[in-house]
Amino acid sequence: MRATIIHGPGDIRVEDRDYPSVQLPTDVVVKVTASCVCGSDLWPYRGSRPTRRPSAIGHEFIGVVESTGADVTQLNAGDFVIAPFVVSCGECQQCRNGVTVACARLAGWGGRDDSGINIDGGQGEAVRVPLAESTLVKVPLTGEPDDALRKNLLTLSDVMATGHHAALSAQVSAGRTVVVVGDGAVGLCAVLAARRLGAERIIAMSRHADRQAIAREFGATDIVEERGDDGVAKVRELLGGVLADSVLECVGTKEAMDQALHAVRPGGALGFVGAPTGGAEISLGHLFSKNITVAGGMAPARTYIPELLDDVLAGRINPGRVFDVEMPLEEAAEAYKAMDERRAIKVLLRP
């Protein structure tokens, strides 16, 4: 089969690999119908995370079950499934707590499972899925999903689940005022998640007209183009002299985190889902003096997918709008380039 392999910074190739097969009784093999490039895939692409050996890449995909291991009873060949961005067992204390990203048997696409067996990356034609029943979410479909639905389902793998995590971490609920820092696919999904949870006012911080348009479509009531102190001043002005109840940080840089922190009202909450770069620290004194809550991390997508899926299938949310470019899998290198140069918000890859 064809699969996307990263060889080093800036070096993405689509190569031949063995077609996967069931290795363990809890495995299934999924034929990928769509995958995509994540902002976090750009870390090794940009060299900010090392690539020690050529590795299969991609952790967001949807597809159809092709074959199943002997212990798999809840999934059958032909089932349409969504893969969250990590593998989880569903049975350990962390999974029972809903924190599937801290699973005792956690494994990542393109890595190895806890038996030491390789797992395929998501940006390829097929994937062996370990712990398949607890990892995958089956989608109750009749017939083939159309293009829009396919995109919506694919966002549940990561970006929509991550935006939802930002919103929950920032305690968004009905009537709250919200600021979203970051206008990538996650930031845009965070806007949508905040609206879905009933936020009254949603201020998206963005300087790009195309992203602003999607933010508005997703429920942003206001756009702020200014950054730093000017951005915070603008938020305060829009909110009638006070800061936001909830701020969602969806970037991961120190600048974004500082801006986010200073946009939170006393007693408000900051949800952060941008992986902190460069060992960032936060002042406890600032949190203490303002009574600010900070929460976030990797989204437990597996926990969130069922409720988000209900809304997708009912047509209440359309997160798939974040895909502005679609390419054949063979053009994965160009997909990375377009994301890296911010020519694309998010690229969908068709195997």
Add this chain to the structure above:
Amino acid sequence: MRATIIHGPGDIRVEDRDYPSVQLPTDVVVKVTASCVCGSDLWPYRGSRPTRRPSAIGHEFIGVVESTGADVTQLNAGDFVIAPFVVSCGECQQCRNGVTVACARLAGWGGRDDSGINIDGGQGEAVRVPLAESTLVKVPLTGEPDDALRKNLLTLSDVMATGHHAALSAQVSAGRTVVVVGDGAVGLCAVLAARRLGAERIIAMSRHADRQAIAREFGATDIVEERGDDGVAKVRELLGGVLADSVLECVGTKEAMDQALHAVRPGGALGFVGAPTGGAEISLGHLFSKNITVAGGMAPARTYIPELLDDVLAGRINPGRVFDVEMPLEEAAEAYKAMDERRAIKVLLRP
């Protein structure tokens, strides 16, 4: 009148001051029936916070209204009242959000109000209370409170409200497992607050037999004497191999915060109410990788007093047990010494 004045590190004197009178139409004068020494009073006493000029000190007191300003209609002479540890207006956006400690007109006992007029300290015979109706909480009493009730009411000024804030910040609720770091009056009240909110398992970290006894009386199910990594290992052992859902940090040192952070399970919450000393920082990477929520700060005591008062008056909680020493006001210097040397958990002062 007699009032406690701090002149510098280790220098506490009880001196004569003018008896207060109503200065503004929203003032009342309260005759203090009991006050006490707070752990945070020890900061200037120990010189870790500067004392630039002799200042009235003390921010926890209960008493009886003696006289009222022209605009005061909800309080009358003879009313028994609890003073939260700061003055708040009840009308600004922060007060409406319940974050009275961030009030736009915030003022502290022993400081000045927003008209620049001096406010008496709580460790004295009487206090002019600015913004009296929004600051004070009236206690519906028939007759004089007995000794036990007086102590219970006095804890609502600060330590019980602060313990409750730690518990709320750490998301304590029915069935959660809890660790409390710190066995001072606030730590002990945090144990009581956690039990009140329905925690299933409460582990108090304490090395002092007298404090352990109160912790158990307040609802601690387990005591851990070990500190650092050993303490965390013991918590994990007690909880069957996992860490705590909620950890309440009630000290404020780096060591206590580190211990607290490492006792939180992935996806759990840390509530901190010990004012951070020495510009402490916290690693965002650690929070992100474990999905840990951090919240806390100064407790909005004014917001919490009514519900805690209901429980005190109904006899459901007895936080006054934290007062293990009682002294006449004239012995305030000895009270500070006893607290500083940890010979007393908390000293009540009788004017």
